[in-house]
Amino acid sequence: MADTAVHGHHGEVEGGKWDGGQRPMDASYGKLMMWYFLVSDAFTFAGFLIAYGTIRFSMPAWPVPDFVFAKAPFLHGEWPLIFVTFMTFVLIISSVTMVRAVQEGARENKRGVVFWMALTILGGATFLGCQAWEWNTMINGEGVTVTKDPFSSQLEAGTYVSGEELLAEGYTAKKASEAPELQGMDLHGHDDHAEGAHQEIMYYLKPGAEDIEDNRLFVKRTHEKTFDELKADNELSFGVKDPYLITYGHDTHLYEPAAFRGEDGDIKAEAFGPIAFGSLFFFITGFHGFHVFSGVVFLIIIMINVASGLYAKRKNGYEMVEKIGLYWHFVDLVWVFVFLCFYLL
């Protein structure tokens, strides 16, 4: 490094290595402090991920990741893990372009640094865009929020039941449009997937039930399929800990617990998954995304400074680029573990 030569290596100055006036760790103050900042940041992330693991370990069931993260832009149907793999590659490639920028800096090649930093910024921005898409899909498409987890895993095997079966069991059918808490809502009773058919959304009350909130059951449907379509596709049965998504009522704007028959023959309602899932997911990926965002901001500032010739004057091999490089690789490093905890395990 250009300026270690100025200060000299081990013992060139009189006195011991740790007696001042030297760099006992052969790194500049700025670089050393960047490393220690990253250590503390690593512990912050580790704290969050350990909290995730602790809560997950305490739950009897947890949403299955490759079922939760199965959507991809421009692709229909289920594509488990494909989109997050793409996001991982975006970060890996931006890390690689960052290494190139640092290398060009070491040989004082200003144009090279700006070029490779610009590509790195592009990678960071792409990643942020992907994350925005993923969050939007999670919140508006699948309904996961910090307070609601419509995903879960069954603790027993079962089969979803139809409205007719519920009526045969003594349940009473009610129109969703007449549910007290839905008064005043625009319930058009229209089913997106049954073309032209105006189908009244019904809910079913347990025999003798008065408390509507806890005893209201719906018949299973998904975003794509009605109950009959699910039946035709043989998708009504599930095993122990199979993942499922609680029905979202596009008309009622509520998550509707569907009725199923357990192995003991009783009719039961789906239960929501652990609430902590959503808050941990959004907080941890959000905290990582915030790191990516601040990284992009700093990369832009430093790239402008590089272009203006500020670091060329310092003649220290573009050390500032090396420091932001350390930070940028750390963001990639954290993603390795976020990817592991949320998507692979």
Next chain:
Amino acid sequence: MGHLSYEESKKVVVKGLILLGVVTLVEVAIALFANGHITESFDIGDTWMRYPYMLIMIGLSIYKAYFIVYEFMHMRYEAKGLAASVLLPTVLLVWAIVAFFNEGASYGDRRELIDKKDQEQVEPTYKLKKTSMLENTRELKKEDFK
């Protein structure tokens, strides 16, 4: 970086790109295969095979982390003292992971036990009717509750 020539360090970059990419693809391939997304006939589900699966995933991730820190962040070329002062503290996380996951599992077990106890139906055998404890110390019969 001074320890590698420019050409050599460019080779490290290409190697890093290929290595990280391939390890990630292997991880995803194992995840998809083990969870029954490639062939329906193979799905490790909730069996003991989950443990080797998790170990492989964690091992591959740690390998990626090692490569990023040692090659991309140039830890390999830093002074030993710097590497030690950065890497050794992270060993504390091993304790944190073991302790907290144990606590989480234990919390889960207790909640399961409480749920089970909540489901149990028991006949009340003894109940005080009046404020004075001494007046009602005889054992009550079922009729007393009607």
